[in-house]
Amino acid sequence: MAPLPLLALRATPSLPVRQAAGGVAIVLVLLAWYLLTSGATPEARAISPSVFPSPGEVIKGFPSLVTERNLVGGIAASLNRVFLGFGLALLVAIPLGIVAGSFRLFGAAAQPISLFGRTIPVAALLPLSLQMFGIGELQKVMFIFLATAPFIFHDTARAIVGVEDRYVDTARTLGASSSHVMAKVLIPLALPDIYAMIRAMFGIAFGYIMLAEVVDAGAGLGYILLQSQRRGMPEHLVGTLFVISALAYGIDALFRFFERGFFPYRRSHE
Amino acid sequence: MSDAASPDITPAAAGAPATATAGGATQETTTVVEFTQVGKTYDTGYTAIKDVTFRVDDVPGHMEIVGILGPSGCGKSTVLRLIAGLTPQHPATTGIVKVMGKPVEAPGADRGFVFQDYTSFDHRTVEQNIAFGLECRGTPANERLELARDWIQKVGLDVKRDADKYPHELSGGMRQRVALARTLVLKPRVILMDEPFGALDPKTRYAMQDQLVALSREVQATVFLVTHSIEEAVYVGDRLFVFSNAPGTILQEMSIPAPDRPARVMQREPDFLDIVFSVRDLVEGLEMYDRAGT
Numbered sequence: 241m242a243p244l245p246l247l248a249l250r251a252t253p254s255l256p257v258r259q260a261a262g263g264v265a266i267v268l269v270l271l272a273w274y275l276l277t278s279g280a281t282p283e284a285r286a287i288s289p290s291v292f293p294s295p296g297e298v299i300k301g302f303p304s305l306v307t308e309r310n311l312v313g314g315i316a317a318s319l320n321r322v323f324l325g326f327g328l329a330l331l332v333a334i335p336l337g338i339v340a341g342s343f344r345l346f347g348a349a350a351q352p353i354s355l356f357g358r359t360i361p362v363a364a365l366l367p368l369s370l371q372m373f374g375i376g377e378l379q380k381v382m383f384i385f386l387a388t389a390p391f392i393f394h395d396t397a398r399a400i401v402g403v404e405d406r407y408v409d410t411a412r413t414l415g416a417s418s419s420h421v422m423a424k425v426l427i428p429l430a431l432p433d434i435y436a437m438i439r440a441m442f443g444i445a446f447g448y449i450m451l452a453e454v455v456d457a458g459a460g461l462g463y464i465l466l467q468s469q470r471r472g473m474p475e476h477l478v479g480t481l482f483v484i485s486a487l488a489y490g491i492d493a494l495f496r497f498f499e500r501g502f503f504p505y506r507r508s509h510e
Numbered sequence: 511m512s513d514a515a516s517p518d519i520t521p522a523a524a525g526a527p528a529t530a531t532a533g534g535a536t537q538e539t540t541t542v543v544e545f546t547q548v549g550k551t552y553d554t555g556y557t558a559i560k561d562v563t564f565r566v567d568d569v570p571g572h573m574e575i576v577g578i579l580g581p582s583g584c585g586k587s588t589v590l591r592l593i594a595g596l597t598p599q600h601p602a603t604t605g606i607v608k609v610m611g612k613p614v615e616a617p618g619a620d621r622g623f624v625f626q627d628y629t630s631f632d633h634r635t636v637e638q639n640i641a642f643g644l645e646c647r648g649t650p651a652n653e654r655l656e657l658a659r660d661w662i663q664k665v666g667l668d669v670k671r672d673a674d675k676y677p678h679e680l681s682g683g684m685r686q687r688v689a690l691a692r693t694l695v696l697k698p699r700v701i702l703m704d705e706p707f708g709a710l711d712p713k714t715r716y717a718m719q720d721q722l723v724a725l726s727r728e729v730q731a732t733v734f735l736v737t738h739s740i741e742e743a744v745y746v747g748d749r750l751f752v753f754s755n756a757p758g759t760i761l762q763e764m765s766i767p768a769p770d771r772p773a774r775v776m777q778r779e780p781d782f783l784d785i786v787f788s789v790r791d792l793v794e795g796l797e798m799y800d801r802a803g804t
Contacts, residue, residue, distance in 0.1 A: 415619030
């Protein structure tokens with residue numbers, strides 16, 4: 241029997257069908273969640289309320305998550321740390337990446353160090369950051385810096401190297417000097433790729449901050465998560481996860497929105 | 511062209527030395543490009559060209575267009591890139607490459623280059639692309655804008671419609687017009703063109719050939735045109751270099767009538783076709799000779 245057209249290998253369904261598929265999956269997961277966590281008494285539930293809350297409990301717990309647990313302050317604290325650490329990483333690593341991509345000798349020199357920085361698992365940097373920067377705000381910021389700077393450096397250099405020689409040749413035959421080539425050709429042509437990298441890396445940095453906040457944070461989304469677990473408030477824990485996901489999606493949408501304005505000449509927007 | 515009323519530019523008879531002074535008048539000639547026993551062997555051991563020797567003079571009022579023909583991989587592009595001073599072809603392994611009497615050391619705006627691949631800067635509009643070289647030269651903004659708009663028109667684009675377009679909004683023909691304008695606005699002494707019209711449809715190609723002839727005369731530039739199309743080389747060229755296969759070297763140099771009618775008209779005339787056929791026979795003969803391994 242021939243397979244249904246929608247189930248054929250690599251067949252692309254229409255957008256409404258794809259959206260409907262996503263919607264159905266959400267409903268199924270919610271339904272399973274509801275069924276596994278429903279029951280008149282805690283004993284009657286397939287999963288105990290102390291292990292995982294029901295959807296209703298998460299919704300009911302939301303107001304207290306905002307008021308008692310200072311959700312908004314937590315979001316601000318986390319974002320502030322990411323902005324500082326990530327911003328610092330951009331300021332340091334992008335110029336270095338541009339130099340490494342433009343002058344291959346510097347690139348070759350930086351290669352082993354950059355490789356070291358990129359192969360260290362991010363969680364392994366946590367003890368070092370505590371050792372070096374204590375347990376205060378500085379440690380949170382520097383953790384984000386250490387975790388992201390090697391990647392930002394590497395990807396920036398790669399974007400610059402990726403600019404095809406024919407553009408450089410063209411610029412040269414139009415009388416461009418080396419600094420002209422860098423400022424008017426290499427950097428502008430690599431910028432869309434660099435921006436795409438920043439967008440992806442910011443999402444990752446936002447994830448990393450939760451890791452740093454499980455240590456004596458005092459505030460922040462990671463702190464709320466940890467406290468909710470310790471205090472036995474799973475409805476706050478799960479509620480915060482939804483907030484984090486929505487926030488990450490919102491920030492990425494913002495990046496996408498600005499991408500269109502920054503790079504009107506990119507084909508991909510058509 | 512304003513000088514269309516003047517008598518046809520008399521081409522040197524085929525076989526005559528190309529350095530002959532035009533009209534016999536005592537005009538001063540300078541050598542624009544000179545290759546003396548130039549060879550290029552890469553680090554890999556591959557020899558692209560060998561013993562290439564030629565000389566293209568500048569006779570005031572008679573700018574030459576040199577068509578370069580030959581099988582693929584015969585080092586035609588190498589010759590252009592050596593004139594331009596572009597690595598890795600530059601520097602030559604042996605021999606001397608001179609432009610305006612001086613050995614080539616680096617690329618410069620005096621030797622414009624139009625590549626086969628589209629090389630418009632994606633982040634710049636048509637106008638900004640054309641103004642690129644002027645910007646590097648330090649021409650004031652209002653002046654370079656004016657010049658850029660001037661050249662948008664000269665290459666057959668429309669200032670109002672096209673000046674603010676980005677390259678991705680342009681057709682292949684329009685992109686090559688931009689590339690031509692971007693080079694010509696700098697008034698280069700030499701224009702190097704590597705298969706610039708290779709990707710264009712025949713109609714656009716004719717139009718571009720005519721534009722090239724008219725505009726190169728206007729800016730008084732010597733043109734080197736590498737092409738696979740014998741018709742194109744015979745139509746546009748005043749002189750032809752026919753290259754042999756790797757390692758490439760000039761096997762035949764010939765003078766041909768300069769283009770004096772539109773490409774679409776001239777390329778259908780029997781006289782023109784006679785030359786094309788004889789060049790084709792020559793090239794095919796060379797290729798066969800080459801394949802024989804001698």
